[in-house]
Amino acid sequence: MKDYNPRIVCFSCKFGWGYLDPHKESLKGVDHWVPVACSGKIDATHILEAFAKGADGILILVCPEGDCHLQDGNFKTEAKVFLLQRILPAWGLDSRRLRVIAAMNPDGEKIPALVRDMASQIAPLGPARLFADSLAAGGESGRDSFPARA
Amino acid sequence: MAQKPKVAITWLGACGGCDMAVVDLDAGLLDVADKLDIVLWPVALDYKYQDVQALSDCSLALAIISGCVRNDEHLEIARLLRQKAGLVLALGACACFGGTPGLANFVGRQEILDFVYRDAPTVENPEGTIPQEKSLVNGHELTLPAFHEKVRAIKQVIDVDYFLPGCPPPPHLISQAINAVLAGDLPPKGSALAPRRALCDVCPRNRKKPARLEIHQIRQIHTIETDPDYCFLEEGILCMGPATRSGCGETCIRNNMPCRGCFGPVAGVEDAGTKHLSALASILRTEQYFDLAQLVETIPDPAGLFYRFTQPVSILGKAALKMHPLDKERP
């Protein structure tokens, strides 16, 4: 799949990753970017909706441990991501299509590179299609399969 | 005497549990039979679909349909009853959300046929016989309804007026629903005829819940002895109560079983699984971030746990159904 450029949706916490204008010159190349005030606000529903609407990968940028501006929104969103990473394979989606990074970069300068980085890592999987990711694509096996015949 | 309103009760892809819940109306059933003229009820009465076909459109006051839509016969009957009935009530988790049969949507038609007729450890089928839609037996052609690629909830094939969830729904809500229809005392179309609040709100185990719930270890109900007054979550047992609609009568909870979510999500929620998942995410606790992924690893079959009754109507479940448009499903 030459020249295939995965569609990455990036959610980021405004406190840790900047109150940035998505139209800013330095953020060119980040096409689907949703900054939110506290990553705890990122609902599991938003993440699955993004996949249902055609995202190939989703990158979530939260604050480092102990640095949540509120209480522990970052921890809760990380827990959501880990749980979602476990259910995605049941839908035939590789869990690497969802990634969380806990760090801080208040001017958001690193966001485009992180998005590019994720895009290049999941590009070999091809477009996200439900029930399509498999071992053949270099991913983990889709789901717990039926018990094998003895 | 004025004619009694006509009602049809039927099952599609169902286990019969919902019909048993209707039978469980007990003496109440005589009441129902008094007020209503039951024109179809395959589990109890010998009426035929032809009898329903012969009725004029909208001549039934109510069609009560349990079970999911898995094959062409289910689809045809659902469409027929929609045509003949003024009101359609989806009865039970299968009818409302796809139910446990909806878990089959994590695989497809071919995988199911391969396993059931070829690969299952208990199958002996050297000739590789699999069901055919048409076959010749002694010169007669026999037919079977086409088996669909995926399971659907009833609202995904016909317009549904009301929903009564549960696996099965409790008899008192069934009689309330029938009486509400008879009295014309109904909430807005599309409502569930059950309380709006979450199960935790009415759960007897909610009394002993610490101010801040935290789960450090996931446990299975059969491996520990629980305190009947303690919230299951407090003991690390995954209970779906926080995001499940109440109204079931807390039968499972009172019998030392955590809630599995058969009443579906609370009012206004579309995807039950993400709500179960988020509720759980908010109480998982580890010393380090690092250990969180490991704790999550210890949950057996999370997709099945969160979507046990609602896979076909979930966000990704609906997206997957779009890949198999209903009337083009036959291979």
Ligand code: SF4
């Ligand atoms: S909702 Fe439960 S009781 Fe009713 S048909 Fe489905 S599996 Fe059976």
Ligand code: SF4
């Ligand atoms: S989580 Fe379960 S046991 Fe705890 S209060 Fe809610 S319904 Fe009851």
